[in-house]
Amino acid sequence: MLDLNRIRLLREVSLHGSMSAAARSLSYSHSAISQQLSLLERETGVKLLERAGRNVQLTAAGRELVRNTETVLAAMEKAESDLAASHGRAQGAFTVAAFASISRAVLPAALVRIAQAHPDLEVRIQRYEPEDAIVRLASRQVDAIITDSFPGTSSGSANGLHTTILGQDPIRGYLPAGLEISDAQAAANIPWVMEPAETAAAQWALRMCRERGFEPRVLHVSSDVLFHLRMVERGLAAAFLPDMLIVETGSRLQPSHWLPADQRRTLLLIARKGSEDNLALTAVRLALEDELRHVDKL
Amino acid sequence: MLDLNRIRLLREVSLHGSMSAAARSLSYSHSAISQQLSLLERETGVKLLERAGRNVQLTAAGRELVRNTETVLAAMEKAESDLAASHGRAQGAFTVAAFASISRAVLPAALVRIAQAHPDLEVRIQRYEPEDAIVRLASRQVDAIITDSFPGTSSGSANGLHTTILGQDPIRGYLPAGLEISDAQAAANIPWVMEPAETAAAQWALRMCRERGFEPRVLHVSSDVLFHLRMVERGLAAAFLPDMLIVETGSRLQPSHWLPADQRRTLLLIARKGSEDNLALTAVRLALEDELRHVDKL
DNA sequence: CATTAACCGTAAGTTCTGCTTAACGATACG
DNA sequence: CGTATCGTTAAGCAGAACTTACGGTTAATG
Numbered sequence: 227m228l229d230l231n232r233i234r235l236l237r238e239v240s241l242h243g244s245m246s247a248a249a250r251s252l253s254y255s256h257s258a259i260s261q262q263l264s265l266l267e268r269e270t271g272v273k274l275l276e277r278a279g280r281n282v283q284l285t286a287a288g289r290e291l292v293r294n295t296e297t298v299l300a301a302m303e304k305a306e307s308d309l310a311a312s313h314g315r316a317q318g319a320f321t322v323a324a325f326a327s328i329s330r331a332v333l334p335a336a337l338v339r340i341a342q343a344h345p346d347l348e349v350r351i352q353r354y355e356p357e358d359a360i361v362r363l364a365s366r367q368v369d370a371i372i373t374d375s376f377p378g379t380s381s382g383s384a385n386g387l388h389t390t391i392l393g394q395d396p397i398r399g400y401l402p403a404g405l406e407i408s409d410a411q412a413a414a415n416i417p418w419v420m421e422p423a424e425t426a427a428a429q430w431a432l433r434m435c436r437e438r439g440f441e442p443r444v445l446h447v448s449s450d451v452l453f454h455l456r457m458v459e460r461g462l463a464a465a466f467l468p469d470m471l472i473v474e475t476g477s478r479l480q481p482s483h484w485l486p487a488d489q490r491r492t493l494l495l496i497a498r499k500g501s502e503d504n505l506a507l508t509a510v511r512l513a514l515e516d517e518l519r520h521v522d523k524l
Numbered sequence: 525m526l527d528l529n530r531i532r533l534l535r536e537v538s539l540h541g542s543m544s545a546a547a548r549s550l551s552y553s554h555s556a557i558s559q560q561l562s563l564l565e566r567e568t569g570v571k572l573l574e575r576a577g578r579n580v581q582l583t584a585a586g587r588e589l590v591r592n593t594e595t596v597l598a599a600m601e602k603a604e605s606d607l608a609a610s611h612g613r614a615q616g617a618f619t620v621a622a623f624a625s626i627s628r629a630v631l632p633a634a635l636v637r638i639a640q641a642h643p644d645l646e647v648r649i650q651r652y653e654p655e656d657a658i659v660r661l662a663s664r665q666v667d668a669i670i671t672d673s674f675p676g677t678s679s680g681s682a683n684g685l686h687t688t689i690l691g692q693d694p695i696r697g698y699l700p701a702g703l704e705i706s707d708a709q710a711a712a713n714i715p716w717v718m719e720p721a722e723t724a725a726a727q728w729a730l731r732m733c734r735e736r737g738f739e740p741r742v743l744h745v746s747s748d749v750l751f752h753l754r755m756v757e758r759g760l761a762a763a764f765l766p767d768m769l770i771v772e773t774g775s776r777l778q779p780s781h782w783l784p785a786d787q788r789r790t791l792l793l794i795a796r797k798g799s800e801d802n803l804a805l806t807a808v809r810l811a812l813e814d815e816l817r818h819v820d821k822l
Numbered sequence: 823c824a825t826t827a828a829c830c831g832t833a834a835g836t837t838c839t840g841c842t843t844a845a846c847g848a849t850a851c852g
Numbered sequence: 853c854g855t856a857t858c859g860t861t862a863a864g865c866a867g868a869a870c871t872t873a874c875g876g877t878t879a880a881t882g
Contacts, residue, residue, distance in 0.1 A: 227664070228604050230528045231869095246829055258870050260831060272611055280829040280878040287610040294603035301599050305592035306526050312585035313570055366525070529840095544858060556841050558859060563840095578849045578858040 230302075232266040233295045235259055236274060236284075240292045241364055244281045251365055296386050296499075303500030307507075316505040317346035323359040324351055324372040327451050328493065331474040333372075335520075336513035344509050363387070363498060370507055371496040372514070376430035377489070388502045390511060392493040393518035396469045399434070399485025402461040407484055413438070419446035419454045419463040427491075431466045434486050455479070493518065528600075530564040531593045533557055534572060534582075538590045539662055542579045549663055594684045594797075601798030605805075614803040615644035621657040622649055622670040625749050626791065629772040631670075634811040642807050661685070661796060668805055669794040670812070674728035675787070686800045688809060690791040691816035694767045697732070697783025700759040705782055711736070717744035717752045717761040725789075729764045732784050753777070791816065 238248035239259065249256040267274050274288035284292065310316060324333060333351060340349055354362060362368040364386065374395070407413055413435075420442075421428045435442040446463055448454065451471055457463040458479060468491060472479065495514065497507050536546035537557065547554040565572050572586035582590065608614060622631060631649060638647055652660060660666040662684065672693070705711055711733075718740075719726045733740040744761055746752065749769055755761040756777060766789060770777065793812065795805050 228600060228607070230600070233603070244829070255871055256830070257832085257872080262869080264831085270607055271615065272607055277830075277877090282830075287607060290610060291603060291607055294599065294606055298596055298599040298603060301592065301596040302526060302528070305531070305589060305596060308592055309526070309568055309570055309585060309589055312588060317569065542858070553842055554859070555843080555861085558861085560840075562860080575848090575859075580859075 228270070229266065230298065232262050233291060234299070235262050236266065236288060237292045237295045237299075238365055239263070239275070239282065240284050240289070241361055251361075251367070300386070300498070300500035303498055304503070307501055307504040311503065311505045314505075315346055316344040316509050318506070319348045319350060320370070320506040320510065321350045321352060321368045322370045322372060322510060323354045323362065323368045325356075325374065326353065326449070327468065327471055327474070328372055328374075329353065330452075331470045332514060332517040336510070336517045339513040339516065340509050343513075344506070347506055347509065349506070349510065360387075360496075363496065366498075369497065369501065369504075370510060371494075373494050373496065374427075374491040375494055376426050376491050378430070378433065386499050387496055388499045389494050389496050392495050392511070392514050394490045395493055395518075396488075396490045397466050398469070398481035398489070399464065399466050400458045400479055401464045401482045401485070402457075403459055403479065404461050406482065411440075413440040413484075414443070416443065417445040417463045418442040419448065419457045419465045420444050421449050421451070422447055425449070430491075434466065434489065438486055526568070527564065528596065530560050530567075531589060532597070533560050534564065534586060535590045535593045535597075536663055537561070537573070537580065538582050538587070539659055549659075549665070598684070598796070598798030601796055602801070605799055605802040609801065609803045613644055614642040614807050616804070617646045617648060618668070618804040618808065619648045619650060619666045620668045620670060620808060621652045621660065621666045623654075623672065624651065624747070625766065625769055625772070626670055626672075627651065629768045630812065630815040634808070634815045637811040637814065638807050641811075642804070645804055645807065647804070647808065658685075658794075661794065664796075667795065667799065667802075668808060669792075671792050671794065672725075672789040673792055674724050674789050676728070676731065684797050685794055686797045687792050687794050690793050690809070690812050692788045693791055693816075695764050695787045695789055696767070696779035697762065697764050698756045698777055699762045699780040699783070700755075701757055701777065702759050704780065709738075711738040711782075712741065714741065715743040715761045716740040717746065717755045717763050718742050719747050719749070720745055723747070728789075732764065732787065736784055 235248065235252075238252060239245055242248045242251055245259045245263070246256045249259045252259075263275060272287045273285050274291065275282045276285055277283075310318075322333075329351060337349055337351075340347060352368065354368070356371075356373055359368060359371045359373070363371055372392070401407065401416065405416070407416070418435075420431050423429070423444075432442065432444075442464070446453075446457060451467070452475070454463070454465040455467055455471055455475060455477060458465050458467065459477065464482075464485075466485075466489075467479075471477075493514075495507075495511055497504070501507055533546065533550075536550060537543055540546045540549055543557045543561070544554045546552075547557045550557075561573060570585045571583050572589065573580045574583055575581070608616075620631075627649060635647055635649075638645060650666065652666070654669075654671055657666060657669045657671070661669055670690070699705065699714065703714070705714070716733075718729050721727070721742075730740065740762070744755060749765070750773070752761070752763040753765055753769055753773060753775060756763050756765070757775065762780075762783075764783075764787075765777070769775075791812075793805075793809055795802070799805055
């Protein structure tokens with residue numbers, strides 16, 4: 227019988243691209259990985275890795291094995307979830323990766339709700355970049371990811387993952403406080419604040435402007451959406467702001483009637499396949515859905 | 525993450541009905557099982573076993589976990605098979621449980637054929653009682669079972685198993701050598717030799733006689749079918765004999781025209797789910813199917 | 823082109839898991 | 853009522869797995 231731990235190590239190497247990276251991710255020494263994997267190769271009699279420059283690369287057999295390992299792990303995950311569900315209350319640690327705005331707006335209230343229902347469950351929140359979060363989800367450093375997706379953007383979810391929709395968050399365009407305009411010509415001169423260009427949010431915002439017929443002058447770039455809000459309030463820039471942020475801050479800003487309306491981002495909860503019915507995950511999901519409904523009302 | 529080895533132990537206990545039996549089956553001390561399982565309970569925080577008299581019994585949660593373990597093991601089995609298939613030739617040990625007549629008639633020839641195609645594969649043959657074989661299959665002491673099933677008999681295959689049909693083996697009725705009869709009255713006086721009454725073969729044979737309108741006088745009981753043949757040859761008893769046995773011995777016996785004809789048993793190959801495409805299993809299956817076709821011709 | 827850094831492999835040593843042996847309490851059976 | 857069987861627990865041991873340390877190779881950098 228194959229050793230599950232060894233093939234899990236192989237999978238980590240496949241995920242991280244090198245033995246050393248896998249080792250760091252697992253807080254092992256690289257030597258441990260090397261030894262275990264060479265044992266795995268000896269036991270199976272199949273070459274699973276080959277050197278590629280100073281890294282290693284999976285052979286066809288190795289990739290096939292990793293693919294099958296995914297299935298095994300999903301089954302294990304389900305076994306674990308079902309077992310936890312059997313005594314009704316979730317317990318232990320459960321780590322959620324979330325982006326900034328939801329962290330502030332709804333997570334605290336959701337956590338309170340969860341703590342009441344499941345006193346033995348310890349939910350931890352971590353802030354990670356989206357791609358990083360996906361890798362950490364796969365290697366079990368994170369148990370769920372809260373993220374947003376914008377209409378027209380390929381969400382590109384890898385397989386082995388399970389995604390559910392938490393809710394919708396309307397996004398409205400705001401002009402610098404005190405200003406109102408009427409045509410594209412005028413819009414092209416207004417300064418904008420957006421998130422870094424490589425983010426899905428910024429790409430979506432750019433497309434919105436172009437569809438409206440102008441190219442925004444993006445003078446300010448920040449991943450801190452709260453900064454966007456302040457800039458708008460001070461009359462320094464235009465921005466697209468999600469309702470969640472308005473609700474969170476209690477801001478009195480009024481959206482522009484001229485900029486595109488009825489837009490929304492979708493809030494997603496991503497977990498590993500097999501953990502769909504995990505009690506802790508369900509608790510997190512329910513609490514978030516509830517909290518998001520409150521935001522919607524406003 | 526659950527420990528796969530621990531939940532496998534739990535499964536063994538579930539299979540064998542007690543810790544001690546599971547320990548014997550795995551050649552462990554019973555203490556090892558007890559310790560590992562109590563660790564498993566402590567880690568998961570769920571009660572998996574409860575004492576029932578001087579044995580233990582699985583709780584609902586325990587049974588659920590075992591059920592999920594089956595899925596995990598099947599996935600592991602598939603991963604292992606695929607890996608072995610990746611280097612083309614089967615290798616290692618592969619244990620087959622078979623009943624007596626097929627062991628003598630076709631297995632030796634099949635083994636020769638397999639050895640030629642897969643020099644590194646070591647196929648072992650073991651003789652076990654049918655129910656025993658099933659348990660050993662589940663606990664991986666045996667990798668495949670060759671058995672026969674009679675029409676109208678519930679094969680009662682447990683789940684987690686995968687069955688394929690190897691071929692058909694005609695069974696004909698033989699009267700004591702030199703004797704021929706014409707009616708049920710006469711038939712009722714003839715001595716019969718059959719297998720032990722609890723076997724599927726004997727139950728089927730009885731049913732055949734009754735459908736033909738007589739109750740056989742079963743004077744002789746033996747699980748050795750070759751003994752049946754000798755009894756018929758000496759004119760001492762009537763019997764149902766499979767063609768496989770006639771071919772094997774080169775016997776000149778002629779079947780009775782009066783006894784039911786066109787009957788056959790089905791030869792089955794049973795393996796664990798997930799090992800369906802195992803290279804060694806496939807080799808065994810192909811070789812057996814081939815050999816059985818030769819028998820059919822005669 | 824030399825230097826530095828990162829990666830992988832191997833050797834030696836240490837830690838810790840998992841097993842055995844042994845003793846004990848509980849339950850069924852003759 | 854003694855005896856055999858089962859499960860639990862404690863103590864000790866062996867092997868597996870990990871760490872540290874060193875060496876070889878590849879890639880990036882000035």
